Amino acid sequence: xxxxxxxxxxxxxxxxxxxxxxxxxxxxxxxxxxxxxxxxxxxxxxxxxxxxxxxxxxxxxxxxxxxxxxxxxxxxxxxxxxxxxxxxxxxxxxxxxxxxxxxxxxxxxxxxxxxxxxxxxxxxxxxxxxxxxxxxxxxxxxxxxxxxxxxxxxxxxxxxxxxxxxxxxxxxxxxxxxxxxxxxxxxxxxxxxxxxxxxxxxxxxxxxxxxxxxxxxxxxxxxxxxxxxxxxxxxxxxxxxxxxxxxxxxxxxxxxxxxxxxxxxxxxxxxxxxxxxxxxxxxxxxxxxxxxxxxxxxxxxxxxxxxxx
Amino acid sequence: xxxxxxxxxxxxxxxxxxxxxxxxxxxxxxxxxxxxxxxxxxxxxxxxxxxxxxxxxxxxxxxxxxxxxxxxxxxxxxxxxxxxxxxxxxxxxxxxxxxxxxxxxxxxxxxxxxxxxxxxxxxxxxxxxxxxxxxxxxxxxxxxxxxxxxxxxxxxxxxxxxxxxxxxxxxxxxxxxxxxxxxxxxxxxxxxxxxxxxxxxxxxxxxxxxxxxxxxxxxxxxxxxxxxxxxxxxxxxxxxxxxxxxxxxxxxxxxxxxxxxxxxxxxxxxxxxxxxxxxxxxxxxx
Numbered sequence: 001x002x003x004x005x006x007x008x009x010x011x012x013x014x015x016x017x018x019x020x021x022x023x024x025x026x027x028x029x030x031x032x033x034x035x036x037x038x039x040x041x042x043x044x045x046x047x048x049x050x051x052x053x054x055x056x057x058x059x060x061x062x063x064x065x066x067x068x069x070x071x072x073x074x075x076x077x078x079x080x081x082x083x084x085x086x087x088x089x090x091x092x093x094x095x096x097x098x099x100x101x102x103x104x105x106x107x108x109x110x111x112x113x114x115x116x117x118x119x120x121x122x123x124x125x126x127x128x129x130x131x132x133x134x135x136x137x138x139x140x141x142x143x144x145x146x147x148x149x150x151x152x153x154x155x156x157x158x159x160x161x162x163x164x165x166x167x168x169x170x171x172x173x174x175x176x177x178x179x180x181x182x183x184x185x186x187x188x189x190x191x192x193x194x195x196x197x198x199x200x201x202x203x204x205x206x207x208x209x210x211x212x213x214x215x216x217x218x219x220x221x222x223x224x225x226x227x228x229x230x231x232x233x234x235x236x237x238x239x240x241x242x243x244x245x246x247x248x249x250x251x252x253x254x255x256x257x258x259x260x261x262x263x264x265x266x267x268x269x270x271x272x273x274x275x276x277x278x279x280x281x282x283x284x285x286x287x288x289x290x291x292x293x294x295x296x297x298x299x300x301x302x303x304x305x306x307x308x309x
Numbered sequence: 310x311x312x313x314x315x316x317x318x319x320x321x322x323x324x325x326x327x328x329x330x331x332x333x334x335x336x337x338x339x340x341x342x343x344x345x346x347x348x349x350x351x352x353x354x355x356x357x358x359x360x361x362x363x364x365x366x367x368x369x370x371x372x373x374x375x376x377x378x379x380x381x382x383x384x385x386x387x388x389x390x391x392x393x394x395x396x397x398x399x400x401x402x403x404x405x406x407x408x409x410x411x412x413x414x415x416x417x418x419x420x421x422x423x424x425x426x427x428x429x430x431x432x433x434x435x436x437x438x439x440x441x442x443x444x445x446x447x448x449x450x451x452x453x454x455x456x457x458x459x460x461x462x463x464x465x466x467x468x469x470x471x472x473x474x475x476x477x478x479x480x481x482x483x484x485x486x487x488x489x490x491x492x493x494x495x496x497x498x499x500x501x502x503x504x505x506x507x508x509x510x511x512x513x514x515x516x517x518x519x520x521x522x523x524x525x526x527x528x529x530x531x532x533x534x535x536x537x538x539x540x541x542x543x544x545x546x547x548x549x550x551x552x553x554x555x556x557x558x559x560x561x562x563x564x565x566x567x568x569x570x571x572x573x574x575x576x577x578x579x580x581x582x583x584x585x586x587x588x589x590x591x592x593x594x595x
Contacts, residue, residue: 027456029449048456051487056479059445063483066449069427069435071380072456074449088439089476093446096436097428 005167009106011142012149012163013038016075019153020046026153027067029053029076031060037077037106061086061103065093068100073153077104080121080162087127094158095131102152102159109248110281110289111198112165117280126253128160129226136225137179138162138255140200141170144223147177155179164198164248166286171200171221182229188218191304192236192243196222196255198286199246199274199295206300215308228258230266237269242307244272246300248290251275272303324367329535332402333363337564337591339398339411345584347394347415350423353561353574355395357499357532358466361557362399364538365464374404377431383461386447389468389497390424390437391576397421397430405432441474443467444494448480451489462546465494470502473511478523484552485524492552493545497532499561501572520554532557564591 020026020042027049034040034052043050053060057078064076077083083090083105094101105124112120128136137152137159139145145163152159171185185200186207195203200221207217218236222229237243243263245256256273263269276293290296324332336359344350362385366372370383387396394414401408406420413419420430424437435446447465454461471477484492496516500507507513520527526548530541538557545553561575562568565587579587 027453051452053479053483054486056476056483058442058476059448059479059483062442062445062476062480063449063452065442066435066446066451067453068449069446070450070453072453089442089445092436092439093442096426 003169005169006142007038007167008139008142008145008163009036009038011146012104013041015146015150016042016153017045019150020049023073023153025071026073026075027051029060029064029067029074031055031057031078031082033078033106037104039075039077057082057086058089061089062093064101065089065099068094069097072100074101075104075153076101077106079107079119080105080124081119084121084124084127091131095133098133098157100156102149102161104161104163106163107165108162109164109198110276110293111248111286113286113289114283116283120281122250122276122281123253124160124162125225125249125255126257129253129258133158135159135179135227136162137223138196138225139223140197140221141168141172143170143172144177144221148179148223151179162197166198168198168201171204177223180224180227180229182223182232183221184218184232185221186217186219188216189239190216190242191307192218192220192240193246193300193304194220194222194233194236194243194255194259195246196225198248202290202295202297203246203300205297206304209301210304213305215304217304222255225255225258228262230262233259233262234267237263237267241269243269244274244300244303244307246274246295248295249275251278272307274299274303326535329363329367331595332367333360333535334564334591334595336363336395336398336402338588339401339408340394341579341584341587341591343394343398343411343414345579345581346412348578349576350394350415351391351576352394352579353501353568353571354389354468354497354499355392356563356565356568357559357561358389358392358497359395359563360533360535360538361466361495361497362395364535364542366399366403368539369542370464371461374432377405381459381461384434384450384463386435386443386463386465387425387437388443388465389440389471393421393423393425393437396425396433400432440468440471441476444477444480444484447492448484448487448489451491452487454491461491463492465492467494467496468502469496469498469500469507469513469516470510472496472513472516481520481523481525488550489552490548490550493542493555494552495532495555495557497559498556499559501561501570501575503575505572517556524551526551526553527556528553529556530558532559533563564594566590
């Protein structure tokens with residue numbers, strides 16, 4: 001039943017090529033990772049609107065800011081850990097002046113795998129979410145990545161788009177995906193599992209196992225971390241009274257924190273957070289790392305069973 | 310008394326050297342008044358780059374104070390954003406906003422933020438604050454202008470202390486790679502930074518050689534001599550296929566003898582007496 005795994009980066013890269021045809025105002029700035037991010041296909045099609053600044057992330061962000069100040073819509077990106085190197089520039093130009101720049105942070109979470117902990121951004125959601133004016137998007141498959149990136153490109157202002165490295169099967173086929181509107185993948189009224197990115201896949205599998213145990217789990221793909229879809233999350237808290245969040249990100253400042261902040265203000269509900277436990281990752285396969293660091297299907301299943309006791 | 314009324318040059322005619330010097334003197338007076346009123350802010354580095362700003366806004370740049378967003382304008386990017394008082398005083402002199410507003414520098418609800426904010430004050434092109442970002446933004450604008458087949462020029466004013474930042478050199482490589490002859494960087498080389506002499510903090514004495522090595526058209530000049538600044542800016546437009554760096558030697562605190570070359574006047578709070586004495590000197594030099 002599962003579709004074949006697809007790359008989010010390729011989906012966004014080809015979407016940008018399509019958008020680039022009709023929107024001549026779009027430009028791309030990269031930093032020597034444009035092949036890997038699949039941005040180079042835009043460069044082949046529109047060489048006059050494609051710029052590679054080399055391994056110089058601060059300059060990449062500064063150049064992107066300058067283009068946006070001039071009036072361009074800018075897509076820039078590299079691996080998320082390298083983007084963090086330019087936090088000052090992101091804060092003081094793009095976020096500060098609400099510039100029309102979409103930053104793609106690729107290779108995020110411990111699921112990045114064999115490159116090891118140095119390349120596994122587990123703090124990027126927290127960092128980006130804390131910046132005023134910055135919107136944060138975490139797609140879970142190539143279908144939603146394409147939809148969300150396309151919408152971001154036509155929505156003025158700064159976005160951080162967080163991508164995983166692994167190819168994953170599509171969850172969606174023709175559903176409506178809207179920035180700021182979480183998708184309920186599976187209905188359920190005993191417990192709600194709120195996930196983003198790669199952990200949505202883990203959550204779906206865990207929910208199926210829970211079903212077999214007679215537990216009806218709602219699975220929510222919270223692809224927009226900021227602005228958070230308060231309505232969908234509050235409804236889940238109201239209907240189930242039990243919330244589990246799961247993310248391939250550190251336990252501080254990410255999806256779990258965002259959900260807990262909301263619920264503590266508007267509908268106090270116990271939130272179990274499944275996340276990386278404030279440690280850096282290491283080399284290994286994505287599935288091995290997710291199991292070792294406690295953010296896999298099994299961890300969700302166990303936590304849900306405990307919560308139902 | 311804050312800002313005196315003055316006979317600033319109409320934008321549709323080129324002023325003489327003497328007139329430009331007079332404007333620079335009035336801009337300096339404005340800077341002292343702003344900072345004396347604000348009780349904080351950066352005086353030394355504002356006074357050192359004043360002549361450069363005046364040469365650009367009153368002679369070299371195509372711009373329109375009545376329509377700051379005019380798309381065809383040349384752009385001045387103040388990368389050393391702590392010299393905000395100099396930029397504001399120049400913009401006010403050029404007619405971007407009433408000189409009275411200079412009194413609001415650094416105060417609550419002002420458009421004249423401690424470091425420039427383009428979302429608040431029309432005429433400001435880039436946000437200021439952290440050092441070393443302006444050239445990157447200039448490259449972005451220059452590339453965007455190239456895409457749109459526009460011929461306007463991008464000027465970036467940097468401090469020499471700012472050259473400590475690694476991003477400056479990332480950008481220096483990129484401007485050269487992209488052959489951006491529509492960019493001119495003016496380095497306000499006053500030789501001082503917050504904690505002392507640049508040659509002690511982080512030596513940048515071979516600035517010209519460094520930019521030459523990065524394939525830039527390099528011009529050295531005296532950044533406080535109006536004629537020399539204008540001549541250097543003329544030469545800048547002759548750089549074909551390469552960006553231009555004007556290494557402009559200046560005096561920090563220029564125009565006020567007790568501030569000139571004094572590191573403590575980087576951001577010293579001006580007492581009323583010091584401000585009055587400074588203004589007296591500035592006026593007497595006219």
